[in-house]
Amino acid sequence: MSFIEYDNRIKEGDTAIIFLGHESMFPVKIQEEGKTQTKYGVIRHSTDLIGKKYGSKVTCSKGGWVYILHPTPELWTLNLPHRTQILYSTDISLITMMLELKPGSIVCESGTGSGSLSHAILRTIAPTGHLYTVEFHQQRAEKAIEEFKEHKVDHLVTVLNQDVCKNGFGVTAIADAVFLDIPSPWEAIEHAKLALKGEGGRICSFSPCIEQVQRTCLALEEHSFTEINTLEILLRVYNVRTISLQIPDLGKGGEDNSGAEFDRGNQSTQDASRASLQQGSVQFKSGVPPREMLRQKKKII
Numbered sequence: 001m002s003f004i005e006y007d008n009r010i011k012e013g014d015t016a017i018i019f020l021g022h023e024s025m026f027p028v029k030i031q032e033e034g035k036t037q038t039k040y041g042v043i044r045h046s047t048d049l050i051g052k053k054y055g056s057k058v059t060c061s062k063g064g065w066v067y068i069l070h071p072t073p074e075l076w077t078l079n080l081p082h083r084t085q086i087l088y089s090t091d092i093s094l095i096t097m098m099l100e101l102k103p104g105s106i107v108c109e110s111g112t113g114s115g116s117l118s119h120a121i122l123r124t125i126a127p128t129g130h131l132y133t134v135e136f137h138q139q140r141a142e143k144a145i146e147e148f149k150e151h152k153v154d155h156l157v158t159v160l161n162q163d164v165c166k167n168g169f170g171v172t173a174i175a176d177a178v179f180l181d182i183p184s185p186w187e188a189i190e191h192a193k194l195a196l197k198g199e200g201g202r203i204c205s206f207s208p209c210i211e212q213v214q215r216t217c218l219a220l221e222e223h224s225f226t227e228i229n230t231l232e233i234l235l236r237v238y239n240v241r242t243i244s245l246q247i248p249d250l251g252k253g254g255e256d257n258s259g260a261e262f263d264r265g266n267q268s269t270q271d272a273s274r275a276s277l278q279q280g281s282v283q284f285k286s287g288v289p290p291r292e293m294l295r296q297k298k299k300i301i
Contacts, residue, residue: 002152003071003119004126010049010068015150017069017079018043027071027079029150040064071151073119083140084113087181087206090235092120098231099177099202101125108171108178108195110134110164110188112144117179122153131157132171132195134164136182164188169195180205185212186219193223 001007001014010016014030020038028036034045041062043049048058054070069075074089087095095117101107105125112118112135121131135141141161148154160170165184168191169175178192178201185205192203203225205216213230220228 001071003073003076004123004153004156006054006070008053010052010054012045012050013150015071016049016054017071017075019067019069025069025075025079027076038064038066040066073116073123076119077116080114080116082114083143084111086114086116088116089120090233091206092117094231094233095179095204095206096120096124099179099204101177104128105176106130106132106171106174106197108132108134108169108175108192110169110180111136111182112140112159113181114140115144115147117181118144118148118157119151119153121179122156126153126156129156132160132169132175133157134160134162134169136161136163164191167191171195173197176201178203180216183212184215186215189216189219189223189225193225 001011001016007014010030012030012032015027016030017025018028018036018038019025020040028034030045030049032046032050036043036045038060041060041064043058043060043066049068052058052068054068056068057065058068059065073092077086077088077092080086099107101121101124103125106129107121107125109118109121109131110133112133118131118133125131133144135144138161141159145154145159148157148159158170162170164180164182165187168188169178172194174197175195176197178195180188180192180203182188185207189203196203203220205213207213207216217228217230
């Protein structure tokens with residue numbers, strides 16, 4: 001099993017997603033003698049999982065059933081252990097597009113955090129690209145290295161445990177893109193410029209506060225970056241429903257007494273239209289946003 005290559009069968013050592021429903025799923029590491037407890041009963045890895053196809057419907061000991069899904073970066077984002085606040089697919093999709101990532105891209109990232117964005121980047125740049133990710137916190141860096149190895153993407157990523165604002169990314173003039181998600185991104189702009197290749201490199205900084213955005217924009221201008229843009233993502237869900245609206249009674253129109261030459265055909269049309277506007281109601285479809293955005297954050301590209 002690999003997060004960047006699909007494997008049809010479940011094997012020992014794989015990370016699989018136990019799917020109970022859209023609001024209830026969790027990851028599990030497959031082990032020969034392993035057991036997983038769910039509200040529908042026990043799943044025995046050796047007899048119920050190993051050798052089965054991903055996507056299979058598995059019956060638990062109490063008679064209920066679950067699906068076993070192959071892991072993807074999107075599913076991992078929804079189920080990963082949170083060591084920090086993470087980026088979700090709405091943000092990740094825009095970041096990936098605006099940084100123009102593709103297979104073979106060289107990317108620098110700080111900080112690694114829980115690895116949500118890192119897994120999405122690795123799938124995008126595989127099989128010939130490389131990710132250099134910097135994490136200030138030692139335990140988080142060690143855990144990220146362990147997860148990348150378990151998910152069989154460690155050959156595509158280098159994890160550095162250091163302060164990117166002081167020590168940079170450990171590479172010079174090779175990166176196609178740089179991503180920053182740190183408290184003071186303006187302090188890392190100089191190192192980001194050193195890591196980027198000579199022409200055409202792109203940088204993205206992700207910040208929750210407009211004051212961080214402003215200081216980062218000023219730092220980008222000081223280091224001769226161009227085409228600086230600030231974007232805000234608002235996720236809005238619309239529910240379409242049918243509502244009834246009353247049609248107002250517009251009354252009778254005034255008479256035209258100049259009318260020796262009044263067109264009687266037009267008069268008939270107007271009378272028919274006036275009759276249709278009598279007091280009543282008509283149904284319309286209306287888009288109603290019951291929930292505003294799920295999250296607000298700023299980005300600088």
